[in-house]
Amino acid sequence: MDTTNQMINVTGVATATLDVGGDLSPITIIGNESIRQTFDANTIGQAINCRMAPGVTSVVLNPDAHVGYGAPVGCVMASPTHVYPGPVGVDIKCSMSLLQTDLPADAINEPTVRRKLIQAIAKRVPTGAGRGQRHVPKSRPVDGRLGFQLTTDGASKSVLKKLGIPKSWASRCEDAFHTAHDGSCDTLAARLEWMGRTRDSLDRLESKYRQLGSYGGGNHFGECEVVHVAEDLASRKIAESFGLKDGHVAFLSHCGSRGLGHDLAMGQFRAMKSSFEKRGRAFPAGDPQLVHAEVDSDEGRSYLGDMAMGANFATVNHLLINQLVLESFRDVFPGIRGDLIYFISHNIARLEPLDGRPQWVHRKGATRAYPAGHPELDRTPFAETGHPILLPGNPRDGSSVMVALPGASLSAFSVNHGAGRRMSRTKAKKLLDQQTIDADLTQHDVMSNCREYPRDEAPDAYKDFGEVLASVQAAGLATEVARLQAKFVIKDGSPADD
Template sequence: MSASEAIIATGEATGILPTGASRTPITVIGTQAIRETFDDLCIQQAINSRNAPGVTQVVLNPDAHCGYGAPIGCVMVSPSHIYPGPVGVDIKCSMSLLQLDIPAEEIEDRRVRRALIDAICERTPTGAGRGARHVAKGRVVDERLGVEALVSGASLSVCQQMGIPPEWAERCEDSAHLAHDHTADSLAMRLEELRFRNAFPNFCQKIHQLGSYGGGNHFGECEVVELRDREPDTLQAANAFGLRDGHVAFLSHCGSRGIGHQLAMGQFRELQCKFAEWGIPLPGGDRELVYAPLGSPEADAYIDDMSLGANFATVNHLMINALVLEAFQEVLPGCTGSLVYFISHNIARKEIVDHRPAWVHRKGATRAFPAGHHALADTPFAETGHPILLPGNPQAGSSVMVATQGAEKSCYSVNHGAGRRLGRKRAIRELDQKAVDQSFDAADILTNCRQYPRDEAPATYKDFEEVLRSVEKADLAREVARLRAKFVIKDGSAADD
């Protein structure tokens, strides 16, 4: 039986995957065409995750593919345990969208776009090891301010010192994360302990990565906003989000860089050693599905480390957006910009699930709270639901969606993008470099790359239209706007996540 045949359809874009144990099955989101993209390893990882101790629900999203312990593109819920694998090694990898007041026609000229690419690249470096000192106009953060950002996230003080508009913090899914005991003081103590143990070699160099993209699948992308229709619900959501039809926006994808990677790998090593010491069996025999019971010292340490990485990722995104706005203002004087939203797809958050608190782990999955959800009370999105930012690929476009009430069936979550169809090695082996580069030229999409990385070419990703159709047919979310790429900032080195 193939992986897709193991899934029992319950609707055009929904299904269940039995686990072989006396547990409720895995919820599957995806049309038949999408289910056929799930390979055996992805399915096995989902089953291992569902059968792991303390796990009460697992959702497999249409972008799902094999990941670190749990599939990328899944949601895992536990009221009693915390799992590093279903967060991953790039803690709080996220999306953000900056809306500019520039009409699309102002960037039609390729010379203008090339000047914008140059101005952005002078401020926001790409590459796995690169930081602010590697570019002419980067904003170098000193050690003291870097520590404050790790502990406080996008606080008023941090924003003011870094030149980030403080009001942007209000447009974040979470502008700051606290320690296991809900204090920042414990985060400061944990960071001091980690530094004393030399858990952060080259700490200052890692701090200098604030305001940078990294490599692999991370990017910055200049977009033109196209509202999907002029219906009242769409216009209401677009107004609440601050979207401007026919105007330029900038979409960013990146995470917690070297800081997050070191924190995550340290946690994996420590928990794997504990499992060996205790003689505890690994779920599905997978070393990447280690866990800790909530309330234990190990769980507290993981939550603290995840929060430190998440705060770094938040400030990193906001600084990137401030630098991008600065670059646009250099090339197009007088332009203004505002943050639409900043939202994660690699994080564990404490939420109410089935009327009780639980940790919702989203690995390559995006939170999707609809209008009226209690967590959106007193936010700008209480009456509409918050923006969902879904990258597709530069040639198919990306999407801004908003959740519907049906999102409850997926633990108020949707996919984080299109999801990979080809592995990196296979893509490099099979795709023709000249054809990839010509496809960008034909689509009038500029890039900063001499050669666009083949392992990130549009053909390496799933059919974005079918992915979005799955989300809409499953009644999880509806599209508010499509984002059409005009240029891409990217690097060809290995992915952070």
């Protein structure tokens, strides 16, 4: 769609709207002037296509927004009646998690100590597309039976016990498990049994189960952090309630549902596209990546079931990674303790109360932001504070733990999931200098498991994290509780899952 004549109306220091015409409500844009300059015509065009798609009631562009699969990465799209695979993404429930330890920061000052930690993690947690337990000596074995159970049950007590994960960590998940449209795990089990009805399909499923407890490629990572809690009293109280420890070591992870989620998502794209073509239906804005289904249709129920299974796998994948990382730290520092602070997704559609009615809120590279007192946080550890928001920036400039403010209602109770790309992978590989990247990280005392840090993942391939955070705070969506300073990074140079 030609966006040349579309007008962005600035409404505040870090907020704006974009009119799409007719009786449709405008698109909400979060970003100061500097950030708005990063939104190119293709990103704006995708957002407009999403807003004009059937059943959609609202669209939000967050500061990290850039072109994605059907919908911009960094957008929120809500509908009470329809589900869209594109605005969820190929890596179903790609997520962030944060593990806090009681290890003081000065214990990892020496590079030799950090190298031991990197090596210990590498023995337990594989990285890269297609990798699984068989590639590392100290992983958790996952057979077909356990893989089936965790994909249909999520982080149940039984699953956590079998994997040696503390059962208390389930209460620190945005969602510990997902069910089918009818609220049943049995419906998921029946569908998964049907998917594995042939030997070839069963073998493929079991090969994906074996990726549990591993990072993907591209922008997935594990990062050892030092926690710096904000100095004001309110932030310190919230940080304490979260379990954050100022001046101590934490571990931040970014990963999703791996090959299983990819297969489920691509299967749904193919099925919905075929359904559109058989019925002679036009794709929204001519884009097959915006295929969709009504929630109460067979296609809609099928998608929600597959999304739930991918999300269950992603949840347990993160929890297992955190447990394996904690065990790796104990190889070097016997007896240290660690607890999960939070696990939160940014590629998911959730049924949430929005604008006075239940709606399917699709977050594509966006993360939930519920403030204190939000009814959805009742009976959770975060009812009185709001839940932790985990925002990765980059290893050089740090990452952030935030908490939502009441103003998050402006953005469908969502914020960005990170800094967002300012360069495509191809452009970053072409323009960024390897020696400069590696020297920059060395200067900032950041180590890596990579001989050469991936150029397409370099800090300068992403937007200015300071401007991104400033936009969120100036818009009144959230406030920073703590900054995370990277000390080493676990990455892989393989193509990204999402």
